[in-house]
Every structure is written in structure tokens, then in C-alpha cells.
Amino acid sequence: MDCFPLYVEEEKNGASATFDSIADYIESQNINDLEKLFKDYGVQENIDILHKVVNEAKERKANGELGKDVWREDLEPRAAVSARTIPILESEVQRLREALAEIQKENKSLQAQIEDNVAAAADAKKNAHQLLDKLDDVYERWQNLPTEQIEAWTVQTMESLQPGPPP
Numbered sequence: 793m794d795c796f797p798l799y800v801e802e803e804k805n806g807a808s809a810t811f812d813s814i815a816d817y818i819e820s821q822n823i824n825d826l827e828k829l830f831k832d833y834g835v836q837e838n839i840d841i842l843h844k845v846v847n848e849a850k851e852r853k854a855n856g857e858l859g860k861d862v863w864r865e866d867l868e869p870r871a872a873v874s875a876r877t878i879p880i881l882e883s884e885v886q887r888l889r890e891a892l893a894e895i896q897k898e899n900k901s902l903q904a905q906i907e908d909n910v911a912a913a914a915d916a917k918k919n920a921h922q923l924l925d926k927l928d929d930v931y932e933r934w935q936n937l938p939t940e941q942i943e944a945w946t947v948q949t950m951e952s953l954q955p956g957p958p959p
Contacts (some may be wrong), residue, residue, distance in 0.1 A: 830836065
């Protein structure tokens, strides 16, 4: 404990300079922390929104408009907020239901189209198999034809149709 009084005696301006530098550091650190908090929580934007809401309320009060969301002493904040937000949410729900109905209608149409395409593909595949079966049958019959007899008959017919040698 004897160090501090000795330090003050030897360095008359040292203690004051140390105090000033610590105070400056604490002040700058506080400012940085506050700026970070303001940025993290969007304080400026939220204050602007609150200012706008208060001004709108003052205008409504000046015009004599009394809505469900007007503040009264006996009114819970949740009820005031609900009075303002529920109609907006209900209209959004209605819009989403309409969009969902439209999408479901489109999905049914696309599903019917896909089912028609699948049925057409199945019919085409069935027809292709039938044609290939007929082709296999014809090919098998072709292979079973007596080609040697046909060749001999063709040669004989060609020779009989040729004109004879000139006399």
C-alpha cells in the first residue's frame, strides 16, 4: 500500500495522467458498446417506427377517430396490438387461402394431364409389344419357308419366260 503514495509524490502529474487515460478508455469503450447495442437491436429504426406510430395516433385523436386499438388506461397492450394486427392477419390468411386454392386447382389439372400421359405411354408400349410380337411371328414364318424350293421355282420360271434362241 505504500507504493501509491510514493508514486504520487515522485510523479505529481503521473497519477492525473493515468486517471485521464483510464477515464478516456472507459468512455470510448462505453461509446463503442452503446453503438454496438444500438446496431444489434436496431434502436434507430425502432425509434423511427415508434415515432411514426405515435404521430399516427395523434392524428387519429385530433380527427376524432376512435378505433379498437386506441389506448386506454384499462386496456392491456396485447389487446391493443391484437385489435390492430388481427384484421391484417385475417386478410393475409384469406389471400393465402385463395392462393392455395388456385395452386391446388393447378395441381389437379397437372395430375390429370400426367395420368393421361401415363395411360397414353402404357397404350403405346402395349401396341409396340403387339407389333414386335407380330414381327417376330412373321420373321419366324419367313425362316420356316422352303427357300431352296422357292429358289428352284424362281429359276425355272425365269428360264421359261425367257425367249428361246433365235432360229
